[in-house]
Amino acid sequence: MKRFFNIHILLTVFLLIFCGAAFGLSEAYKGNIYNPGILKPMDSILKVKVGDPAPDFILPSISGEKISLGQFAGEKNVVISFVPAAWTPVCSDQWPGYNIAKGFFDKYDAVLLGITVDNIPTLHAWxxxxxxxxxxxxxxxxxxxxxxARYGVLRSDGVSERxxxxxxxxxxxxxxxxEDINVRxxxxxxxxxxxxxxKK
Amino acid sequence: MNKITRRLLVLFFLVMFTCTAASATKPPSEGDLLPEIVLTVPPILDQQKYLGLSSETTFTIPQIKARVVIVEIFSMYCPYCQAEAPALNKLYDKIQNNSKLKDRFKLIGIGAGNTTFEVEHFRNTYKIPFPLFPDDDFSIHKKIGEVRTPYFFAVGINKDGTHRILYSHPGRLENHDQFINMLLQRAGLK
Incomplete structure (x- = not known):
């Protein structure tokens, strides 16, 4: 019982100190962002490794077209950015940064594919x-x-890793x-x- | 008092203490002193000159040679900050092109959670002429109450080196002329 209380007290204090960790959220979203607090940094096991062929996929995009990984074969390097969920703090900060980094992608002959487990209407609004x-x-x-899931970045609560x-x-x-899901x-x-x- | 009650009381006081500590950092209030924000002197000579800094390695905002320092808390990742960047360049030009303001008003930006690389990318993207500083570990951002970005505050610096916050507000700056006039009045320069 004593140990239970000690652990309970420590956990409570820890959460209160760290649940408000800074994430530099833009004023652009005002009160529309749901803050889930601090989450377990990682919650999945990778199913691929460097040197493996990337699992191909076809997914719907917010522009209405379907995009496959294979369509870029032989043409472009591809960056896939999985972010956990729409309308959450760190995710809402990450892609707008990439939005002013197009020059780097162009310079290195790459395209960026942003993927979340959200549906199209949610992604459209976000x-x-x-x-x-x-x-x-x-x-x-x-x-x-x-x-x-095929890349091994689906967490146990149904969102992806960052x-x-x-x-x-x-x-x-x-x-x-x-990345730690709480960090950009x-x-x-x-x-x-x-x-x-x-360069390769 | 039994053991469980005692432990619950300890828990209660720990929670109250932590809440108080957590709420101690709030956005800068007008009239207050600025929390100590230590910045690295920019390596670019023109920017050192602009801020009136010597060859020290670090400085605090009230050490800037000016009567009013406008500070933008921004992030490279923030859409509103991106949209605000060209307007702030115009504000900088307006100040620099006015002989009565040029030496009295200075403008700086602090990139909340941004690394040096990210701050430099932001500067290059929008051709920002005034000094920008990284705050990659959010340590400054935490000192000023974890404000949303962009956030503006202005610090009035008296001739004796004392200072106070003249302005503190979230969101974009609407009317630059009104903003400058308001700061001139609050700094006692008009």
Whole structure:
């Protein structure tokens, strides 16, 4: 009983201190963002590794067309940015940053595919608040999280990890980064990896 | 008092203490002093000159050679900050092109949660002429109450080096002329 209380007290204090961790949310979203608090940093096991062929997929996008990974084979390097869910704090910050980073993707002959497990209407509304995005936003809603699951980044609560995959023109995975779900990955790490893939 | 009651009381006081501590950091209030924000002196000579800084490695905002320092808390990742960037460049030009304002008003930006690379990318994208500083670990952002971005505050610096916050507000700046006039009045410069 004593141990239970000690642990309980420690956990409560820990959550109160850290549940308000900063995420620098834009005024653009005002009160529309749901803050789930601090989550378990990672909650899945990767099913692919660097050097593997990237699992192909076809997903609907918010522009209405269906996008497959295979359509870029031989043409473009591909960055897949899985983000956990629409209308959540860190995710709402990540893609607008990529929206002003198109120059890096162009320089290294790459396209960006943003994927969440949300449905198309939700993604439409959410991305409208980010402004016009230059990259494709795909819905992995049904079968729910199927693509995320095949890459091994589907969490036990049905959302995906915050993960980046860089796939070269031959369709081979060259970089995997599964970030702590509570943290936004640094832009320079992705840019550095894109440069490496482009140089190969 | 039995053991369970005592432990519940301890828990209650710990929660109250933590809540008080957590709410201690709030956005800067007009009339108040600014929490201590230590920034690294920019490596670019023109920016050192603009801020009137010597060769020290770090400085605090009241050390900037100015009567009013306008601070934007921004993020490279924030759509409103991206939209605001060209307008802020115009505000900078308006100040720099006015001989009565040029030496008295300075403008800086602090990138909440942004690395040096991200801040530089933001600067290059929007050709921002005034100094921008990274706050990659959110340590400054936490000191000023984890405000949404963009957030603006202005610091009035007296001739004796004392200072106070003249303005503190979330969201974009609407009318630059009114904004400058208001700061001139609040700083006692008009």
């Amino acid at each position: 991305t409208q608040q980010m402004g016009k995005l230059w990259f494709s936003v795909l819905s992995d809603f049904w079968p729910h999280g199927d693509v995320a 993960a980046l995959f860089v796939i070269d023109k031959a369709g081979i995975i060259q970089f995997i980064h599964v 990955p640094k832009l320079e790490e992705l840019v550095m990896e894109l440069e490496k893939v482009h």
